Amino acid sequence: MTGRDRPVAAVEGLTVEIGGRAVVDGVDLRLLPGRITALVGGSGSGKTTTGLALLGEYPAGARVTGTVRAPEGLIGYVPQHPATVLNPVRRVGALLMDIARQRVRHLPRARRAAAARERVLDALDRARLPAAGPLLRRYPHQLSGGQQQRVVLAQVLLLGARAVVADEPTTGQDPLTKRGIVDLLAAVARQGIAVLLLSHDVDVVRALADDVVVLRDGRMTGAPWTSPLPVETRAGEGGGDPGGTVLEARSLTARHARTPVLDRVSLTVRTGECLAVMGRSGSGKTTLARCLSGLHADHDGEVLLDGAPLPRGLRDRDRRQLAGVQYVFQDAKASFDAYRPVLDQIARTAVRLRGADPGAARSEALTVLDTLGLPAARVARPPARLSGGELQRAALARALLARPRVLVCDEVASGLDPLTRSSVLGQLTGLVRTGRIPALVLITHDLDTAALADRIAVMEHGEVVEARATADLLGSPRHPFSRQLVAAAHSLRGEREGALPGGGSAVS
Structure with a gap:
């Protein structure tokens, strides 16, 4: 067996049981030097539990059997939210130097600093971060998500990791940032490091993976794991003509402290219409959504619902206004009370905003949840007992129980597997077409998600640089930034066509 055929890490017959239920059941996995293995599957399939097992981490109270061979100190981890593992009070340069000093303690004192x-310089180069400029003097919160990921990767490389577990590294990223992450992970593999990619992203897996392991209900399976968004669900290709304006923003200017975030943004959303708002991280998309829904009161300009101005903040809106514009958060888990059953929290929305009878609200909640694929037994649990995808659908059900005039969804599909994403987005656009909600605003980085809309507004540096019908914008984008977004997405999609790179295969 050559060095490149000898696994850096492996799991054999891994079974993880929680409360008598196997969340991972008999999984085998081998990580080879210089190869990228993708572990894919739906929400709750056991991907993250398997990946964390390589780091010696398991859910509380878990019963674990099988074998995990992962030499201590040789497995690095790049989480989906890298800021959670970066010290917020240490500058980036200091963070890296702290690790580097520990690695050279065996040298004579006079040689350690150099x-x-x-x-550090070598790790920065391998992680594609600049050694010069302001980056090393910044704190983690002053970096973009992509920069934070690279800093975490530089830390991993400084520690001498021979394998890296990358957990959903492209979730919620725009096409340009996603392209950069793909190139970075490919470069890491070329350095002889084994990569385990945990991902829902079809394009990224096809572009990167040498081997694909598919999980379903904790077990390895040969079942298909990809599914394109069906053409018939695309709102921009078949809905009726939009009617009058439901929601309008006029010259919105917003700030975070003293930093300007939105610069005179104006847009309209009409009855029967789905509007997608696209742009890179930091472009102002989420701040715009929060202004529309009353979550960000520090702004100038106007937001009108059915022609009537809305108060800027939630506290100043009455029940009808609160119900009229409902917001579905990207981080669904953080939007739920950790100690109350999910069903109770969903039903409470109808009671609080519509004055519904508690029994009727609970019955309505169960009906809506059933249409979203969530059975009563699942939502009777606290949030920690549901997967990320299940919580996202629960958050959507909670918003629907308010019977909103406009539903604002902030990256609601970014953490979902392809099949669930297709289902949820199809249901959302179907709600508009059938008139159950008059209008929908999709905040997204993802071109496939934006393609479902009737119109797309592209944001850059706090401005709407282009807003046109979906087919027109995607077919012939006018603004240079719109052209970059579309080109980057097409680049990844082009790599998805055909066989897996490197002669790889799907593993069942």
């Missing part, structure tokens, strides 16, 4: 700096 050797530590050399290691």
Whole structure:
């Protein structure tokens, strides 16, 4: 067996049981030097539990059987939210130097400082981060999500990791950032490091993976794991003509402290219409959504619902206004009370905003949840007992119980597997077409998600640089930034066509 055929890490017959239920059941996995293995499957399939097992981490109270061979100190982890593992009060340069100093303690004292700096520079180069400029003087919160990921990866490389577990590294990223992450992980593999990619992203898996392991209900399976969004669900290709304006923003200017975020943004959403708002991280998309829904009161300009101005903040809106514009958060887990059953929290929306009878509200909640694929037994649990995809659908059901005039969805599909994403987005656009909600605003980084809309508004640096019918914008984008977004998405999609790179295969 050659060095490149000898696994850096492996799991054999891994079974993880929680409360008598196997969340991972008999999984085998081998990570080879210089190869990228993708672990894919629906929400709750056991991907993250398997990946974390390589790091020696398991859910509380879990019963674990099988074998995990992962030499201590040789497995690095790049989480979906990298800021959670970065010290917020240490500058980036100091974070890296702290690790480098530990790695050179065996050297004579006179050589340690120079050797530590050399290691930091090497890690920065391998993680594609600039050694010059302001980046090393910044704190983690002053970096973009993509920069934070690279800093975490630089830390992993400084520690001498021979394998890296990358957990949903492209979730919620725009096409340009996603393209950069794909190139970065490919470069890491070329350095002889094994990569385990945990991902829902079809394009990224096809572009990167040498091998694909598919999980369903904790077990390895040969079942298909990809599914394109069906053409018939695309709102921009078949709905009726939009009617009058439901929601309008006029010259919105918003700030975070003293930093301007929105610059005179104006847009309209009409009856029967789905509007997608696209742009890179930091472009102002989420701030715009929060202004529309009353979650960000520090703004100038007007937001009108059915022609009537809305108060800027939630506290100043009455029940009808609160119900009229409902917001579905990207981080669904953080939007639920950790100690109350999910069903109770969903039903409470109808009671609080519509004055519904508690029994009727509970019955309505169960009906809506059933249409979204969530059985009563699942939502009777606290949020921690549901997967990320299940919580996202629960958050959607909670918003629907308010019977909103406009539903604002912030990256609601970014953490979902392809099949669930297709189902949820199809249901959302169907709600508009059938008139159950008059209008829908989709905040998204994803071109496939935006393609479902009737119109797309592209944001850059706090401005709407282009807003046109979906087919027109995607077919012939006018603004240079719109052209970059579309080109980057097409680049990844082009790599998805055909066989897996490197002669790889799907593993069942």
